[in-house]
Amino acid sequence: MAAAEAVHHIHLQNFSRSLLETLNGQRLGGHFCDVTVRIREASLRAHRCVLAAGSPFFQDKLLLGHSEIRVPPVVPAQTVRQLVEFLYSGSLVVAQGEALQVLTAASVLRIQTVIDECTQIIARARAPVPGAPAPLPTPVP
Numbered sequence: 001m002a003a004a005e006a007v008h009h010i011h012l013q014n015f016s017r018s019l020l021e022t023l024n025g026q027r028l029g030g031h032f033c034d035v036t037v038r039i040r041e042a043s044l045r046a047h048r049c050v051l052a053a054g055s056p057f058f059q060d061k062l063l064l065g066h067s068e069i070r071v072p073p074v075v076p077a078q079t080v081r082q083l084v085e086f087l088y089s090g091s092l093v094v095a096q097g098e099a100l101q102v103l104t105a106a107s108v109l110r111i112q113t114v115i116d117e118c119t120q121i122i123a124r125a126r127a128p129v130p131g132a133p134a135p136l137p138t139p140v141p
Contacts, residue, residue: 017090023047024088036068037084042077046084054087056110072108079105086114094118096125 012018026032026047033045037058051058051069061069071080079101086092092114094102103118 020050020088020090023050024085027088034067035062037071037080038068039071039075039077039080040073044081044084050087051084054111055083057108075105075108076101080109083109083111083114086111092117094121096121099125 027045027050030045033047035046035048035051037044037046037051048058048062052062053059058069079098082092082102083105092102094117099118099121103115103122106114106118
């Protein structure tokens with residue numbers, strides 16, 4: 001009977017991040033992109049596998065065989081660009097004043113992590129500040 005063969009496990013610490021960074025670089029260079037996202041007159045190219053993995057909206061369209069996806073006009077093109085960038089990087093900067101707009105776009109694209117984070121940003125902005133005076137009640141006529 002043969003002796004047990006040694007088995008080695010290779011684990012690359014930042015492989016996933018590195019892979020997405022490479023895909024994003026390819027996207028920015030226009031290489032290997034296989035889907036066009038249209039927002040009104042604007043458009044951007046991306047990789048269908050990245051869009052489908054990060055957004056059920058995109059996944060549903062791609063499963064139907066679309067190679068061009070139209071985003072509803074309620075969503076600003078720049079916000080779609082930010083969210084596509086998020087799908088490639090996992091990072092998104094949201095200014096307080098833009099949280100509702102980003103929440104709306106994320107809701108349309110069904111990107112749950114962004115929906116959850118923007119909901120928290122908006123809730124924190126509406127929460128009373130500790131130590132601040134309570135608002136005066138409105139008199140009832």
